[in-house]
Every structure is written in C-alpha cells, then in structure tokens.
Ligand SMILES: CC(C)(COP(=O)(O)OP(=O)(O)OC[C@H]1O[C@@H](n2cnc3c(N)ncnc32)[C@H](O)[C@@H]1OP(=O)(O)O)[C@@H](O)C(=O)NCCC(=O)NCCSC(=O)CCCC(=O)O
C-alpha cells in the first residue's frame with residue numbers, strides 16, 4: 001500500500017517532472033526535517049530564517065561568485081557577512097549555535113568569509129582554555145565583534161606533528177612577558193583561515209619555553225594588528241597565502257613573529273599556568289591544549305553530512321528533470337533517475353548523509369558532556385572521544401568527497417559546469433580530509449586506541465574495555481542476515497574485530513622479530529588504518545540503527561528503514577571481502593546482500609526527491625535562485641534548469657562583448673598570416 005502524501009510545498013509552475021516526484025512521496029518532508037535537525041523547533045526555525053533571509057536583498061549574492069576575481073570574492077563575502085551581522089539579532093536567537101550556523105551557510109555559501117574562523121576556532125578555544133578573567137577581558141569583545149580573530153597553529157613546516165611546532169613563546173622572568181618568535185621560514189604560521197588580511201587577533205599555538213625547558217604547544221592570545229589602522233604591529237609579518245582549490249572568499253594566511261612580546265596573562269590559563277617566578281602549573285590532562293580540536297572534529301560528521309546532502313539535492317532534483325534515453329516506453333525518454341546505475345550512484349550517498357548527520361548529533365552531545373566534565377576537572381572522557389572523533393572525521397570527510405564527486409558525475413556535462421555549484425561544495429568539503437588533522441594521521445590515532453583495546457582483550461581483561469570497543473572481546477557466532485539489522489551489526493563487528501586483531505598481531509610479530517616499536521607500527525600502518533575505518537563505519541551504522549529505532553512516526557520510520565537497509569547492505573557489500581576471507585560470510589549471503597541492495601534502490605526511488613527536499617536547503621543556499629541576480633542553477637527547487645543555464649551562460653563576462661581581445665590580438669593575426 002502506498003500512502004499518498006500531498007506535499008504542501010508543491011508550487012504552481014514547477015517543472016511537472018519534479019511535481020510528479022513530490023506527489024509520490026510516502027511521507028511529510030517537514031516531519032522528516034524535524035528528524036534530520038533534531039527537533040520540530042529547529043526545523044521550523046530554519047524555514048523561518050530562510051524565508052526572512054529571502055526578503056532581504058542585501059543578503060543575496062550581488063553577482064554569480066564563479067565570475068568574480070579573488071579580491072572581489074573577499075569583498076563580496078565580507079560585504080555579506082557584515083550586512084548579515086547587522087540583521088542577525090532580528091533574524092536568529094543569538095545564543096543558538098544551530099541557528100547561527102544555518103544562517104551563515106545560507107548567506108555565505110561555501111566560498112568562506114573573513115569571519116568564519118572567528119566563530120568556529122577563535123571564540124571556542126578562548127572559551128575552553130581561557131580563565132574567567134581572560135573571558136572578562138576578550139570574550140565579550142570577541143562576541144560583539146569589536147575584535148576579529150583566528151586560530152594560528154599550523155606552520156609552513158609542521159601541521160600534523162604539533163609537538164614539533166617551531167614558533168616559540170619564551171617566558172622572560174625579568175619582564176614577566178612571553179617573547180613570541182619565528183626562528184626559521186618553516187616556522188611561519190601557514191594556513192590559518194581569516195589570518196591573512198582580516199583578523200586583528202589570533203589564538204597562537206607556540207611551544208612554551210621556560211628556563212630553556214620546552215613544555216610543548218600552548219595557546220596564547222595575541223593581538224597582531226593595530227585596532228585603529230589595521231596595520232600589522234611592529235614585530236609581526238602577516239599576509240595571505242594565495243588562492244586555494246576552493247574557499248577563496250576567505251583569506252588563509254601566514255604569520256611570523258620577530259621577538260614579539262605579550263604579557264604573561266596572555267597564556268590561556270584555565271587549565272595550566274606559568275607563575276610570575278616561572279613555575280609551570282600542569283593541566284589535568286597532557287593533551288588538554290588539544291581539546292579545541294576535539295570540539296571541531298566532533299562537529300564534522302554533521303557538517304560534512306550536510307555538505308554531501310547539498311550536492312545530492314542538486315543531483316537528485318536534476319536527475320528527475322533530465323530525460324535521456326529509453327526504457328520500455330519508446331515514445332518518451334526517461335528521467336535519468338530511473339536508471340539503476342544512477343540510483344546506485346546517488347541513493348547510498350543519500351543514506352550516508354542521513355547517517356553522518358545522525359552520528360553527528362551523538363558526537364556533538366558527547367563533546368558537550370566532555371566539556372561539562374572538563375569544567376569540573378574530570379578529563380577521563382577525553383581519550384575515548386579523541387579516538388572516536390579522529391576516526392569519524394576521517395571516514396566522513398573521505399566518504400563525503402566520494403559522494404559529492406558521484407553527485408557531480410551523475411549530472412553529466414552540466415555537473416562539470418560551475419553552474420552546478422557542485423565543484424565549490426566539493427572543494428570546500430574535501431578540505432576536511434586535511435584540516436583538523438590529516439586523515440591518515442587521525443586514523444592512526446584511533447588505531448592506537450584499538451591496539452590497546454585488543455591487547456586488553458588478549459590479556460583476558462574484557463571487562464576493562466569501554467562500551468565502544470566491547471565487541472573486540474565478543475565470541476564469533478555465525479549470523480543469519482535475514483533476521484535483520486542486528487545480524488548486520490554482528491557481521492560488521494566480526495569484520496572489524498578480526499581486522500583490529502590481525503593488525504595488532506602483525507604489529508606484535510614485527511616487534512618480536514626485533515623491529516623497533518615505531519618502525520613496526522609504520523610497517524603495519526595500512527592494516528591499522530583499515531581497522532580504524534572498519535571500527536568507525538561500524539559505529540556509524542550503529543548510530544543510524546539507534547536513530548531509526550527511536551522514531552515514532554510510522555511513515556517516517558518506514559522510509560528511514562528503507563534508507564537504513566540500503567546503508568547496511570551497501571556498507572557490508574563494500575567490506576565483504578574481509579568476511580569472505582575467513583568464511584564467516586558465505587557466497588550465498590553475499591548474493592543476499594546484493595539482492596537486498598537492489599531492492600532497496602527500488603523502494604527508495606519514489607521517495608528520492610522528497611528525501612533530499614527534506615534537508616530543506618533554500619535555492620539561495622544552493623546558489624540556484626534567480627530572484628535578484630543570476631546564480632548557479634542546477635539544483636533549483638522548481639526544476640527549470642535549461643532556460644536558467646542559458647541565462648547563466650549569457651551573464652558570463654566573456655559574453656559582454658562579441659569580439660574578445662584574444663581574437664583581435666592573436667587569433668585574427670594568426671588566421672590572416674595563414675592566408676598569405
Ligand atoms: C596527531 C596528534 C594527535 C599527535 O599529538 P602528540 O602530542 O604528538 O601526541 P603523541 O605524543 O603521539 O601521543 C598521542 C597520545 O595522545 C593522545 N591524544 C592525542 N590527542 C589527544 C586529544 N585531543 N585528547 C586526548 N588525547 C589525545 C593519544 O590518544 C595518544 O594517547 P596514547 O599514548 O595512545 O595513550 C597531534 O599532533 C594532532 O592533533 N595533529 C593534528 C593537527 C590538527 O588537527 N591541526 C588542526 C589545525 S586547525 C585547522 O585545521 C582548522 C580547520 C578549519 C576549519 O575547521 O574550518
């Protein structure tokens with residue numbers, strides 16, 4: 001039986017192919033949005049905010065961004081973000097981070113802006129690592145945007161290995177100051193977003209030196225530019241690092257110090273301190289100064305899930321209006337979305353977007369618990385969350401990159417045009433594989449945790465394993481996949497456990513053969529990263545199942561169950577070789593998984609457009625609206641892509657004149673010469 005849901009947002013004049021899709025949906029997209037965003041209130045607020053933004057012309061792009069130069073992009077993103085700043089108090093609840101995040105992505109898009117890091121990486125470390133007194137001094141000013149800041153950690157020579165950062169902060173007993181210094185070119189800060197041209201403050205990570213002893217990376221509040229003139233302060237060299245693959249509306253920068261002095265009170269000292277006489281007060285956890293990175297990583301699953309969801313919204317809508325080729329009926333070409341290959345390209349990625357967003361909820365909540373615990377001095381949760389978020393950040397960024405690239409290819413030629421907006425989304429999202437910890441490096445961090453856990457299990461201490469890794473001690477009992485999701489989890493647990501054990505045993509064998517610990521680790525690194533990926537994918541599957549279990553609305557639960565089954569079969573198929581290898585999975589089971597996968601694609605087909613509509617991205621957010629000016633056009637909610645692609649092309653600066661200088665200066669003379 002199909003429940004017919006009349007989508008309230010079907011509009012007159014929409015492309016009939018899309019209207020037809022929306023009519024076949026078996027669920028209410030507003031209800032689904034509540035599940036995606038976690039509450040009726042937030043889903044509703046997002047719609048209200050989008051609506052309010054659409055009525056303010058100055059918050060729209062003034063030109064299609066791909067046609068702008070780098071300087072124009074920065075000017076435009078700054079214009080928008082400052083205009084937005086003026087409107088913000090009327091549009092959102094200023095204390096609600098989700099509302100703020102939504103409105104910024106809507107107005108700014110993926111190109112970045114000079115304030116992006118201020119909120120995500122300048123204020124949070126100040127909150128986490130700053131004392132009450134330091135909050136008093138800087139936090140209010142930062143929140144009011146009297147000062148603009150960034151997070152300056154990475155250097156030209158070091159990003160992953162932060163223990164080897166070369167920027168020094170040497171304590172001067174005589175003046176009670178820290179002297180910041182960049183001893184070599186390699187030690188220049190390099191990459192920090194918004195540092196290059198916009199920020200006048202930075203949280204700088206530098207190696208703390210007291211009486212010639214290096215205490216490792218610490219965080220310092222540093223004013224880098226004059227608040228009046230915006231000129232760099234004496235002793236500071238700062239600038240932009242040049243154009244990047246994407247994110248060119250932001251000014252990632254470099255920064256060098258020439259014996260630049262800051263007061264002792266600028267060491268962010270909620271958890272550690274340097275006393276007047278140079279006595280160092282240790283933090284409660286060795287890696288306390290890394291807590292800000294856990295925070296950002298904990299938010300990456302949800303963030304990347306929505307990045308992928310935007311690319312998929314564009315690709316799925318387009319696939320429902322793009323007609324090409326025939327199936328049975330030779331009188332009308334089919335929507336490309338009807339091809340099984342197209343569905344296989346897009347639907348598993350839709351499932352992953354949902355999975356990442358659900359998983360993101362859990363990690364954000366876990367971080368909030370950690371933050372509360374840390375505030376009361378309990379750091380026992382840090383190691384677990386560091387391991388978990390290290391794996392999640394790596395898996396979701398990689399799979400998001402894959403999903404967005406598939407979305408681009410699914411749009412054929414038009415996907416390659418910047419009119420699709422997909423290349424911009426890709427460029428921004430894929431940066432996540434590198435920033436906040438390069439993926440391999442982070443997978444190896446999780447592997448340390450897995451190896452230790454396997455060692456505990458091997459020593460017969462399974463009781464000491466945390467809930468996340470308890471399965472490493474479970475016995476192997478064959479499963480019948482027909483029985484449902486739990487059996488899939490057990491199969492995945494077996495695969496993940498076996499890989500963790502295999503990698504650990506290999507590591508042990510290498511050491512027993514006389515290879516040093518570090519060398520042995522390196523010789524097992526690929527196997528170790530495999531274990532980390534499997535463990536993380538298992539965790540994501542489990543969060544998906546938990547979320548679907550918790551849903552009460554039947555129509556929503558049914559379609560999410562289809563999506564979850566697709567996810568389970570797709571993921572298991574992808575790693576099946578691990579289970580076939582030791583005979584835990586039979587070839588019959590493999591066939592079963594494939595058939596389940598194909599049948600999931602068919603089940604999802606009528607709901608595909610509504611599943612992406614449910615993310616409720618506005619046309620402005622997808623840079624697909626023509627309301628005020630010409631924007632990218634492929635993901636338009638109304639589905640009128642062709643005429644708008646033509647408008648877009650006409651607006652290209654190249655078409656503002658019929659004969660270009662390239663022709664008069666070079667081609668014409670060449671052709672004339674050839675005639676002689
Ligand atoms: C790879 C590590 C973790 C290694 O650190 P290390 O001090 O050399 O550590 P080690 O001696 O090898 O010991 C590892 C040990 O330290 C633990 N650990 C490491 N990090 C944490 C943590 N956050 N919480 C709790 N524990 C932590 C690990 O679990 C290890 O513990 P173990 O020895 O196994 O018991 C570190 O260097 C690191 O985090 N590197 C990545 C750098 C990074 O993420 N940079 C981000 C810059 S900001 C940015 O990119 C902004 C992007 C823009 C945007 O978001 O939009």
Ligand SMILES: Cc1cc2nc3c(=O)[nH]c(=O)nc-3n(C[C@H](O)[C@H](O)[C@H](O)COP(=O)(O)OP(=O)(O)OC[C@H]3O[C@@H](n4cnc5c(N)ncnc54)[C@H](O)[C@@H]3O)c2cc1C
Nearest residue numbers: 151152153154158159160191192193431435436437438440
């Ligand atoms: C868009 C963007 C925004 C950024 N924003 C900021 C910012 O705001 N502030 C800031 O401080 N930084 C920022 N960064 C810098 C970013 O955090 C670093 O680039 C990142 O941490 C990776 O470090 P790296 O560049 O040193 O890479 P490298 O470590 O040099 O990586 C190169 C290769 O070496 C491998 N490798 C390195 N170490 C190991 C190891 N131990 N084991 C195995 N393989 C290894 C890596 O896997 C990789 O394949 C940003 C970067 C980007 C791309």
